[in-house]
Amino acid sequence: MDELLRSPAIAQGLRKVEARIHRLSGSSVLPGINAGIGRIVGAGGKRLRPALTLATSLALGKQPDRRVITAAACVELIHTGSLVHDDLMDRAVERRGTRTLNADLGDGKALVIGDFMLAKAGLAAITSVSKPVAEVLAAVVVELAEGQYLETTDLFDERRTVDSAIRSITGKTAALFRASCLVGAVCAYASPEERARMAAYGEKFGLIFQVLDDLLDLTASAEQLGKPAGNDLRQGVYSLPLLLAGAEVTHLLGRDMTDAAVEEVLRRLRASDMVDATIDHCTGLAADALAALPVIHDGELAGLLYGLPSAYIEQVAGLARLTAAG
Template identity: 35%
Template sequence: MDKKEPLQRLLDYLDEDMTLCNRVIMDRMQSSVELVSQLAAHLIVAGGKRLRPLLTLASARLCGYEYSPDDVMPRHVRLATCIEFLHTATLLHDDVVDESLLRRGAESANVVFGNAASVLGGDFLFSRAFQIMTEDGSLEVMRIISQASATIAEGELLQMTIQNDLSTSIVRYYEVIYGKTAALFAASCRVGAIVAERSLKEEEALEAYGLNLGMAFQLVDDALDYSANQEELGKTVGDDFREGKITYPILIAYQQADAEEKKFWERVIEACDQNEDDLKHALFLIHKHQALEATLQEAMNFANKACDAIRFFPEGELHSLFEDIARYTVNRHF
């Protein structure tokens, strides 16, 4: 039995496609402006899971997409590159907004190059993504990806509006993580089916898979901010707490809190009045009320929905990998 993690097995399965995609990513990141190329090099060296473009490549393959070996940029590779550029652009902007110090275990671009360069570098990547979409020429692809791009911005803005607000409902929180994360996962999967020219049923099934996978992914991200090892996670642990972000573990811990605990949460989250011992006490309360376990259980519920969405696709190695990736998302440590 293969002992490799599902993500590595998916990378191995799509090795040729992903190698070509990485080549296109590097090529399309180049610019006559030296600072843009430096930013691009910084991001490439930092690496990353490349999960979203992988989902586009995998979805196309699941739908039976084939391309000529002579094609230097097949459609699924072109659109996977577009997806990666959109995602990376949002990371550059997010790190500026969040004043992040680390990204993927290294200094974030805003620390190395400054906020202005990071914002403009993100703008460059957004523009490149839309250039690539135009080259592809599909109005349906443009509609789906441009809608996802707009939804991401709405999700980030919605997150700002609920920040420090402990009266936020779980439903409202789900709207945030759908916008900031799940929408691009959904688009990544759906365009794979479009490239393969499959039925609307298959498009919508893969979109549902991506949406539910994205919801699970963000729930786990929110749990890791209170549970992970900083070196494993690749970014500063406890950032969400220090910024007063409203996430699932906080909402559960607050809902289960007694009067004294509620006062603590209101001070550190709503008033942002924190001292150096508060994160430790927050972790104690989160563990006391099993908020992380509740978060991971909710993530697994979404992962199971993702698997259910693609049940009717033919059984096989790639189909199994889709299911394994969904469950791996919940059990990852970074």
């Protein structure tokens, strides 16, 4: 992932995307909304989703012009707005080492700031990019809502299946990765087959990203995560890594788990084959992602996109194994 973000062409594009994000973020007539968005946008993040938009455009022969830059900024606004809503639903007080908007401003203001970001992304897409891109982004907001809703219906359900978990994370996470690649392909005037292939690649990588994020929630420390470890357990989200090792801890799961109970579940999971099983699952997704890629004539971009899934798996696998062993 770092190689993708360090690519000179993508890094240059991301600087323009960042400037565009800040212009869109400060466009409310209400200073309080602008200040709230400025806080969450300025809190950091790797900007991986807009980087995929830029990489897709470049890979399909289109230099990132104003339309591509704006489309990438809209993707990131949707992502950031959805994080505000996630924090609100989880009653989270910290993300990336800083206080959440709902913790500082209250639920109501956080809600409307998240809404503003989603709406602003849609407005910018339809007025400054194109109707097809706006349609892709509107559809993905629907999927984000549906995926998050599906997760809430499975909370604290010890009978949750792997298929149910995958369906939820496809909507709440992988769909936006798919859209990130698809809008880049649309802006590049790619063929229908190229659009479909890049969309499939983005979705498979998005699944890998979320599954590994869920794995780190069960293996990494609070300091590494920037939020409490085992937070999914406390919220009743029985993620795919947990389901792959469920027999080890199912009888310990439930509502109102004490900190000691959470620590015991984490200890047992880290001692199980959970990490290896999760990495194996992600390796299969990576193979599917690579099989989906269209022919890319630019050697550098081909290498970056082909190498991204396995490089990210190796990076997180090393961290997960190290922290689990410790």
